[in-house]
Amino acid sequence: MNKDKRYQILTRLRDNNPKPETELNFSSPFELLVAVTLSAQATDVSVNKATDKLFPVANTPQAIYDLGIDGLKQYIKTIGLYNNKAVNVINACKMLIDLHAGEVPENREALEALPGVGRKTANVVLNTAFGWPTIAVDTHIFRLANRTKFAPGKNVDQVELNMLKVVPSEFKVDVHHWFILHGRYTCLARKPRCGSCIIEDLCEFKDKVYPED
Template sequence: MNASKRQAIFERLCAANPHPTTELEYRNAFELLIAVILSAQATDRGVNIATRKLFAAANTPEGILRLGEAGLRQHIRTIGLFNSKAKNIMATCEALVERHGGEVPDRREALEALPGVGRKTANVVLNTAFGYPTMAVDTHIYRVANRTGIAKGKTVREVEDRLMRWVPRAFLQDAHHWLILHGRYVCTARKPRCGACPIYDFCEFKDKARYADEAPSAG
């Protein structure tokens, strides 16, 4: 895919949704961090249901520690892998208090040193809480980047690096959200909704006509 086509894709996505953001509910960097940890192998909707009650009871590292692991588990038991997530969250809260004065750091190395926080989670926090132009490649972005031809790669990191290099700079801050939402609601895994796709005419998916009853017009 050439640069002019990528430019046109992100112009189109921006026009359709000028201010994209995460569907996770949060009010500060700590709430976002916990929500992202909980979102692994879980839906944002399921996480939001749990965190509304959790954050009403405790929304600081100190508050979670006072709640205790058993208390935390009671709030997140509807979320997949809640036992291991509870252990990681407790350990992360301890680390935040001991190493960072209870604040979420805005540095990748410090974030990735927290229990349960990998590169993808760190990228979400850096982008959404602190405004850094990072790319958190999840299954949706990996699929969209490869299927459309925006940034093909055999690994998540390869796709991330190519997106960071090839997404037009003016759109890089929000590209992560546009691609996730596109993959979640339009360019779905089993049956992409090509007939409703706003970037149909720029997409390089070889089977797109098969999934489109009628391709939308440009503009």
């Protein structure tokens, strides 16, 4: 895909949604960190249902740490892998209390040192909480980048690197939100809704899908 096509795609996505936001509910960097940690292999809807009950009760590292692992599990047991996630969140809270005065660090290395926090989660927190031009590549972005030929790569790291290379700076802060939402609601994994896609004419996917007459 050439530079002009990419620019047109990003412009259309921006015009369609000038201020994209995550669909996870949060009101602080810490709440976002917890929500993203819980969202691994789970839907945002399921995470929001859990955190909408959790955060009014405990929404700081100390408050969640005080719940303990078993106490936290009671709030997140409807989420996949909740046992491991509870352990990771409690241990991350302890590190935030001991090493960062209970605050979420605006630092990639410090974030990735937290239990349950990998590069993708760190990217989301740095981007969404602190406004960094990072690109968190999830399954939607990986699929979209490859299917459209926007920034193909064999794995998420390659796609992230390629996206960072080809996305102009004016779009970098918001591009991962646009791609996630587009992949979630239009460019679906099994049956993409090509006929209602705002970038259909720019996309280089050879096997486009259209509704039957």
